[in-house]
Amino acid sequence: AQKxxxxxxxxxxxxxxxxxxxxxxxxxxxxYYLFWYKQPPSGELVFLIRRNSFDEQNExxxxxxxxxxxxxxxxxxxxxxxxxxxxxxxxxxxSEAKTGGFKTIFGAGTRLFVKA
Amino acid sequence: GAxxxxxxxxxxxxxxxxxxxxCDPISGHTALYWYxxxxxxxxxxxxxxxxxxxxxxxxxPNDRFFAVRPEGSVSTLKIQRTERGDSAVYLCASSxxxxxxxxxxxxxxxxSRLTVL
Numbered sequence: 001a002q003k004x005x006x007x008x009x010x011x012x013x014x015x016x017x018x019x020x021x022x023x024x025x026x027x028x029x030x031x032y033y034l035f036w037y038k039q040p041p042s043g044e045l046v047f048l049i050r051r052n053s054f055d056e057q058n059e060x061x062x063x064x065x066x067x068x069x070x071x072x073x074x075x076x077x078x079x080x081x082x083x084x085x086x087x088x089x090x091x092x093x094x095s096e097a098k099t100g101g102f103k104t105i106f107g108a109g110t111r112l113f114v115k116a
Numbered sequence: 117g118a119x120x121x122x123x124x125x126x127x128x129x130x131x132x133x134x135x136x137x138x139c140d141p142i143s144g145h146t147a148l149y150w151y152x153x154x155x156x157x158x159x160x161x162x163x164x165x166x167x168x169x170x171x172x173x174x175x176x177p178n179d180r181f182f183a184v185r186p187e188g189s190v191s192t193l194k195i196q197r198t199e200r201g202d203s204a205v206y207l208c209a210s211s212x213x214x215x216x217x218x219x220x221x222x223x224x225x226x227x228s229r230l231t232v233l
Contacts, residue, residue, distance in 0.1 A: 006158075035221060045159070045207070047221035091158050093222075102211075103172050104149065104222060106158040 002027055004094050004107035012113040013082050021077045021110045023092030029053075033102070034068065034075045035093040039109070045091070051075065082114045118142075120225035122208050128231045129198055137193040137228045141210030148191050149222060150183055151207040159207055165191060198232045205229050 003026040013019045025034065036048040049059065051068050059066050063080045079086055089111045095104040121140040129135055141148050146167055151159035161175040165185045173183070180198075185191040195202055206229075209222035 004158075037222075043205075044226050045209075045222075045224040047223070050221055102147070103161065103164060105161050106151075108158045 002094050002096055002103070002105050004092050004105060006092055006107035006110050008110045009108070010111045010113065012115065014115050015084060016081050018078060018080050019082050019112065019114075021079075021090050021092075021112070023075045023077065023107060025073050025075065025092070025094045027073075027094060027096055029096045031097055033095040035095065035104070036066065036075075036077050037091045037093060037106075038088045039091065040088040048077075048090075079112075082112075084114050084116050087112055087114045120208055120210055120223050122206075122225035122228050124228055125226060126229045126231075128233065130233050131198060131200060133198050133232075135195045135198055135230060137195075137206050137208075137230070139191045139193070139208030139210075139225060141189060141191070141208070142223055143189075145210035145212055145223070146188070147211045148185060149209040149211075150191070150193050151209065153205045153207055153227070154203075162193070195230075198230075200232045203230055203232045 005024045007022055011019055032053045034051045037045045038048055039045045049066055056068050065078045067076045089109045091109045092107045093104050095102045120142055123138045149164040150162040152162055153159045163173040163176055163183050164171055168185055168188045180196045183193045205227040207224055207227045209224045211222050212220040
């Protein structure tokens with residue numbers, strides 16, 4: 001069965017600190033996709049990144065970086081030099097191929113507070 | 117429209133009433149998803165459609181919940197005999213057709229906030 005665990009409920013940092021958001025997933029499939037989404041205070045979920053199970057290359061996009069490790073079933077997200085605008089709830093998600101399409105489930109989210 | 121549109125944005129109803137929530141996905145997106153999000157929680161999967169058919173409705177909590185997508189675009193989530201526990205934000209998302217690289221990312225609407233008194 002699919003499962004996504006984000007053990008950190010809330011994290012508070014001071015601006016310019018680095019912060020890592022943890023995500024651990026469970027799946028029986030060999031083909032699956034991992035995502036991170038951001039939900040700012042305005043409420044609308046916004047896609048950040050997708051990774052497929054065959055590509056363990058880490059990725060960097062500006063101040064954001066992602067570390068995918070199949071050996072530990074983890075897909076962690078690091079924000080370098082955090083800014084107040086990074087304050088939001090971040091969700092990790094897992095998508096598996098099912099008959100007729102893909103089913104995506106989400107973790108409970110990590111609320112990040114970045115203080116000036 | 118350019119994005120996923122959900123109506124109404126807010127709905128207040130009384131316990132026992134019937135409610136319909138509408139989702140208009142991004143044009144060309146064949147997959148459509150419904151999620152429910154309670155305060156402080158992640159989106160909880162309800163159902164998803166691939167075209168007109170419900171590919172997976174395993175997340176619908178009980179038979180009071182039903183969703184349709186008759187023409188493969190607009191979808192309606194229907195809740196009968198509403199209960200106070202149904203109060204939540206109902207999110208709709210759509211995605212582009214699966215490709216060799218798998219599913220596209222989900223594009224979310226702003227949600228319909230349902231309050232059952």
